[in-house]
Amino acid sequence: MSQYEHTCMIRGDGGRTIRTILDRICDKWTLLVVATLDEERLRFTDLHRQIPGISQRMLTLTLRNLERDGLVSRTAYAEVPPRVEYALTPTGRSLIPPALALASWAIDHISDIEASRTAYETRTG
Amino acid sequence: MSQYEHTCMIRGDGGRTIRTILDRICDKWTLLVVATLDEERLRFTDLHRQIPGISQRMLTLTLRNLERDGLVSRTAYAEVPPRVEYALTPTGRSLIPPALALASWAIDHISDIEASRTAYETRTG
DNA sequence: GGTGGTTAGTTACCGTTCGTAAGTTGCCTC
DNA sequence: GAGGCAACTTACGAACGGTAACTAACCACC
DSSP states (O other): OOHHHHHHHTTTSTTHHHHHHHHHHTSTTHHHHHHHTTTOOEEHHHHHHHSTTOOHHHHHHHHHHHHHTTSEEEEEEOOSSOEEEEEEOHHHHHTHHHHHHHHHHHHHHHHHHHHHHHHHHHHHO | OOHHHHHHHTTTSTTHHHHHHHHHHTSSSHHHHHHHTTTOOEEHHHHHHHSTTOOHHHHHHHHHHHHHTTSEEEEEEOOSSOEEEEEEOHHHHHTHHHHHHHHHHHHHHHHHHHHHHHHHHHHHO
């Protein structure tokens, strides 16, 4: 039995539960938001600036989901202009090592992937 | 400088390239297909059976992208009925450890996340 | 010789999600 | 009183994903 099978069998549901969690974590922006909050408490605008390409809408939605799942805490200060700070919870912090492992893998293999993609496009037109 | 910043700076594009790669890898099905091919050469139908919930359409699309990016190899045998085998390339195999790290994290924190989610729903209605 | 089964897909349709851009609130400054 | 700031929210069109039916090529059976 491979480690993957072992991992999937733990819940006895054919991997359905783990897939649900991975669906949340592995969407377009979640890992980047979590990685950006590594070791830093950040405001909404700072996050928006530090994550290139994310829209305010998607940042709001991603942060709501992370807050709901207990990975990020949201602290609002009754000031003008408003100030809202986001930080990782302990659960959120525990996601950092696997997230960085994936990011490092991406860095290591970017050139391979881009080369393969270019070759594929050339083959198929 | 955090490891994340360091990681993002390598390419000097503000993390745009790494985000492109992560967008591909972290979609709804890719990690599960890669994890399922761990240590096993599989046919289309076997993959379809082993990944609960994926449709034929999405399996086809996911495999095409993985093949294009050089993570999966596709071997078609001219038989009847047709036989097509999918296997990880060396690059694809190198993705297994970080993918399993993420899956293990999901397993370890499923109960925390589900509890937090339930509490959140209760608070907000 | 027509019916049904097999594998590996493809196609059509439709609902959900995502991105863009503009609007909102409350107060402060000029 | 016009404009700015922070943190959103809303409207709308485009892109994506899921469902289910269809296809090609051959074989086995009746």
